Amino acid sequence: MISQTLEYALRAIVLIAQRDGQPCTARQISDMSEIPLPYLSKLMQGLVKAQIVQSQRGPHGGFVLAIPPEVLTIWDIVSVVDPLQRIEHCPLKIRSHGTSLCPLHRRLDNALAATEKLFRETTVDELLADSGGLTPLCESR
Amino acid sequence: MISQTLEYALRAIVLIAQRDGQPCTARQISDMSEIPLPYLSKLMQGLVKAQIVQSQRGPHGGFVLAIPPEVLTIWDIVSVVDPLQRIEHCPLKIRSHGTSLCPLHRRLDNALAATEKLFRETTVDELLADSGGLTPLCESR
DNA sequence: GTAATTATGGACCTGAAGGTCAACATAGGC
DNA sequence: GCCTATGTTGACCTTCAGGTCCATAATTAC
Numbered sequence: 001m002i003s004q005t006l007e008y009a010l011r012a013i014v015l016i017a018q019r020d021g022q023p024c025t026a027r028q029i030s031d032m033s034e035i036p037l038p039y040l041s042k043l044m045q046g047l048v049k050a051q052i053v054q055s056q057r058g059p060h061g062g063f064v065l066a067i068p069p070e071v072l073t074i075w076d077i078v079s080v081v082d083p084l085q086r087i088e089h090c091p092l093k094i095r096s097h098g099t100s101l102c103p104l105h106r107r108l109d110n111a112l113a114a115t116e117k118l119f120r121e122t123t124v125d126e127l128l129a130d131s132g133g134l135t136p137l138c139e140s141r
Numbered sequence: 142m143i144s145q146t147l148e149y150a151l152r153a154i155v156l157i158a159q160r161d162g163q164p165c166t167a168r169q170i171s172d173m174s175e176i177p178l179p180y181l182s183k184l185m186q187g188l189v190k191a192q193i194v195q196s197q198r199g200p201h202g203g204f205v206l207a208i209p210p211e212v213l214t215i216w217d218i219v220s221v222v223d224p225l226q227r228i229e230h231c232p233l234k235i236r237s238h239g240t241s242l243c244p245l246h247r248r249l250d251n252a253l254a255a256t257e258k259l260f261r262e263t264t265v266d267e268l269l270a271d272s273g274g275l276t277p278l279c280e281s282r
Numbered sequence: 283g284t285a286a287t288t289a290t291g292g293a294c295c296t297g298a299a300g301g302t303c304a305a306c307a308t309a310g311g312c
Numbered sequence: 313g314c315c316t317a318t319g320t321t322g323a324c325c326t327t328c329a330g331g332t333c334c335a336t337a338a339t340t341a342c
Contacts, residue, residue: 166317166318166319167318167319168318182319182320183320183321185319186319186320186321189319189320196318196319196320197318197319198317198318198319198320199316199317199318199319200316200317200318201317201318202317202318202319203318203319204319
C-alpha cells in the first residue's frame with residue numbers, strides 16, 4: 001500500500017527539513033537513510049520538478065526545501081511520487097448512477113478518503129517536532 | 142493502493158454472495174464482472190485454498206461462499222489476496238527504541254490502521270444489504 | 283582556465299504483479 | 313461407459329516499479 005518510493009521520498013524530505021535550510025547532498029541523504037544513491041537521485045528529480053525541493057549543483061550544493069515545513073504535508077509528497085487514486089466512479093464500464101458508488105466501492109473509497117485526510121493533516125514540521133528534537137526518523141544516526 | 146487483484150476478488154465474492162448458496166461458475170463471474178476468465182480462475186484458487194469459498198466441479202458446479210456473508214469481512218479477503226503490511230518497527234535497520242515508531246512511521250501506520258479498521262468492520266452482507274437488493278456492484282447487469 | 287564537486291538525463295537491468303494458455307482431473311447426465 | 317461441463321495445475325508472456333550505470337552540465341575554489 002505504501003510504496004517503497006514513497007517511503008524513500010518521505011525519509012529524504014524529513015532529513016532535508018532537519019537541516020533547516022542548509023543544503024543536503026544526495027550522498028548525505030543516501031548515507032543517513034539507506035536509500036540507494038542512484039535511485040535517490042532519480043527520485044529527487046521528481047521532487048525538484050514538482051517544486052517541493054530546490055537543488056543546487058557544484059560544491060556546497062545539494063537540496064533544500066522549496067516549501068516551509070510548517071506548510072508542506074505528507075499529502076504533497078504522496079501526490080508527486082505515488083498519487084492516491086480515489087474511486088470516482090464504478091470501475092465497471094456499465095453506465096453509472098451519476099456519481100454515486102455501489103456499497104463495495106463506497107467502502108473502499110472511504111478507506112482511501114481516511115488516508116487522504118490523515119496525510120493532508122500532517123505537516124513535515126510535525127514530523128520533526130514530535131520527536132522532541134531527537135530521534136529524527138526512528139533513532140537515525 | 143488497492144490492487145487490481147483485490148478489486149477483482151471483492152467483485153467476485155459479492156457476486157457469489159448474491160446467489161445466496163446457488164453455485165456460480167467462473168464464466169458467470171467473469172461475464173458479470175469483466176474479470177479476464179483465466180486470471181479469475183487463478184484468483185479463485187487462492188480463495189478456495191484459504192477456505193473463503195468452496196468449489197464444485199462438473200455440470201452445475203461453480204463456487205459458493207464457505208463463510209456466511211454476515212461473518213465474512215473485506216478484511217478476510219484482503220488478507221488472502223493482498224495482505225496489508227502494518228508498520229511494526231522502523232524500516233531503517235538501526236536498533237529501534239523497542240516497539241515505538243518515529244513520528245513519520247507512526248503517522249503512516251495510523252493510516253494503515255484506519256484502513257484495517259474499516260475493512261474489519263465491513264461484512265460482505267453489508268455490501269449486499271446497502272444496495273437494497275438492487276444494483277449489486279454499482280448497477281451491474 | 284582548471285579541477286573538484288555536485289545534480290541531471292537517458293539507457294539499461296531485474297523481479298514481481300497482472301494476464302494468457304493448454305493439458306488435466308472430476309462430477310453429472312444420458 | 314461416454315460425453316460434456318466444470319474447476320485445477322503449471323508453464324509462459326507482458327508490463328512496470330525498483331534499481332543501476334555512465335556520460336554530461338553546472339557551480340565553486342583555486
